[in-house]
Amino acid sequence: MAPRPDSDRPQPTLRRALAAATERLIEAGCETAALDARLLLQAACGLGHEALIMRMEEPLPPTAADRLEAMVARRARREPIAYILGYRHFWKQRIRCDRRALIPRPETELLIEALLARLPERQAPLHLCDMATGSGCLAVAMAMEYPHATVHGCDLSKEALELAGENITAYDLQARVSLHHGDLFAALPPATPPFDAILCNPPYVARDELAALAPELAYEPRMALTDEKDGASILRRLLHEAPRWLRPGGWLIVETGACGLPKPSPDASLRLDERIFDLAGLLRGGVWRRVEQEERPVQPSAGAALLPPDA
The missing domain is CATH 1.10.8 (Helicase, Ruva Protein; domain 3)
Known part of the structure; x- marks a missing residue:
């Protein structure tokens, strides 16, 4: 038969x-x-x-x-399920995902929560920046929460910017969200006005930590995961470069991991406002405010140091 x-x-x-x-x-x-x-x-x-x-x-x-x-x-x-499905829910949006950019994580939503707590007026015409935008998840979330804001997204990866553009288009935000290719703030046009807030989820995994990561991480862009150094080099650059791009009283809100948070020199124009912890008590980020000259403590510069994850 x-x-x-x-x-x-x-x-x-x-x-x-x-x-x-x-x-x-x-x-x-x-x-x-x-x-x-x-x-x-x-x-x-x-x-x-x-x-x-x-x-x-x-x-x-x-x-x-x-x-x-x-x-x-x-x-x-062990391919990440977000790449298989082609999307990941982030904040209140459904974000398109593929191997061009890092997959949005729940802990990154803590940056949006910190922003909303400090800029509660949703109808204000804010000027915002998503540095290392990746998939554009933060840029999209900010533009949706602040309907009169303009948002700039920057990334060193042209492939990531293509994906970010698709997510921006999916929510019809092209008129208020612009994308720029380049290395951190060098991506921005020189005449860009100062920002009310800069958010950043930088590569913060140290090179020697890569081997211990879950197999799924091997599918994600390496340049979005690690700085190929101690994990904190991009964070240190952010604290050094961000003040000139922030208005007085503006906010720098970043994500971090095991590398901890860089500590600006005591005479810097950024003052640490909050260390962000998740529900498990793990350090996930930090918030700094740009202060005026008269607000800065008068102390000799101690150089950049690191705040450990449990600081």
Whole structure:
């Protein structure tokens, strides 16, 4: 007897397909295997979470089975799920993701929270900057929260700027968000007015920390992860260069990790306002305010030092 064609074979139910995908991802070492499997199954079937629950006993269509197999295989190779799905939810937006830029992280939303706490007037015509914009997630979030603001996004990667442009276009923000290619503030036109706030999620992983990172990080742009030094070199440059681009009273809000926070010299025009911690108590960022000359402490310069993560 000839074998039955694939189209005639009984298809597993969505429930069985979900269980099989979950088991495969567990074996591959994925920490969020059950969640990943569900998201991939939803994408393969074109279903939301509630619809998936209601149809769990239905057979998995062959075309959906093929899509699921391809996506699960990619995830089993530890490709980040955001790259497989093509998006990541960040703040209140859905941000397009691919290997051109770093995947937006929940901890980066802490920068938006810090900004809103310091500039609570949402209708103000603010002038804002997203330095090292990557996917443009911060630039988009700022422009959406402040409908009368103008936002500048800068990045050294032309590929990242292309992706940022796609996310800006997706929210019809081209009239208020402009993108610039270059190395930090050198990307900005010389006549750019001073900013009310500069946000930055720079590469802050030290070179000697790369080998210990999760396998998923190998898929993301290396230049967006590490400064190839101690992790803090870009942060130090930000604190040195940002004051001339900030209005008096303006804010510099940055993300950091194990490298800690650079400490400006005591006579610098930036004053540390807050160290940002996540719910686990880990240092995730810092907030500085540009102060006027008369506000600065009169002390000899001590040079740049580092505030450790637990400072």
